[in-house]
Amino acid sequence: MTPSRILVIYAHPAPRRSRANKPLARALASLPGVAMHDLYWHYPDFDIDVRVEQEAVEAAELIVFQFPVQWYATPSLLKEWIDVVLEMGWAYGPGGTALRGKHLMVLATTGGRAHSYNPDGVHGHTFDMFLLPLQQTAALCGMQWQPPHVLHDADDVSADVIDAHIAQVRAALQPWLPADGDSVV
Known part of the structure; x- marks a missing residue:
């Protein structure tokens, strides 16, 4: 992977059926200083090349996880990526400083409507509660958690809503994109 300021770890198990993640991924890929990394394309067998992934993460200032929420969690390959790439002694624990000072941002889509994510809603919690494992992962690794960007009701929203989300x-x-005339790497 080419080093970039922003590394987007894209984890969509069925991108052809995506109404929101696919156009967002295309828009992000067109930005200077952004490297898109499609986990399901690179690792359909889930055999993740840990060293390649770690090198890409080390080169980035901002790591972005982009995914559809499935059963209140990340897709399984993103969970596997977190489990094997963020090793003790590299990402956290004694000697684990590779991610210290970097930033983590989540771009997520849900099939549920925003109002269903509250204590009185069908999901029983605010959506932020379902992101706590990722927020704690960032904290454990010394990363700065950035506000997540969530598009609810992604299967049914209008194209205008998707465009506004993008x-x-x-x-x-913007803070991580190169200024005019700056080198991308």
Whole structure:
């Protein structure tokens, strides 16, 4: 992978069926200084090349996890990536300083409506509660947690809502994008 300021770890097990993640991924891939890394394309057998992944993460300032929420969690390959790439002694624990000072941002989509993620809603919690494992992963690794960007009801929202979401994400990435004339790497 080419070193970039922003590394997007894209984990969508069925991208052809995506209404929101696919156009967001295309928009992000077009930005200077952004490297898109599609886990399901690279590792359909789940045999992750840990060293290659660690080198890409080390080169980035901002790591972005982009995924559809499935059963209140990340897709299984992203969970596997976290389990094998963020090793003790590299990402956390004694000697584990590779991620210290980097930033982690989550871009997630859900099939549920926003109002269903509250204590009185069908899901019984605010959506932020379902992101606590990722937030704690960032903390354990010495990373700075960035506000997540979540698009609810992704299967049913209009194209205008998806476009507005993409614009919000692009604006959130602005601090890490190269300024005019800056080198991308």
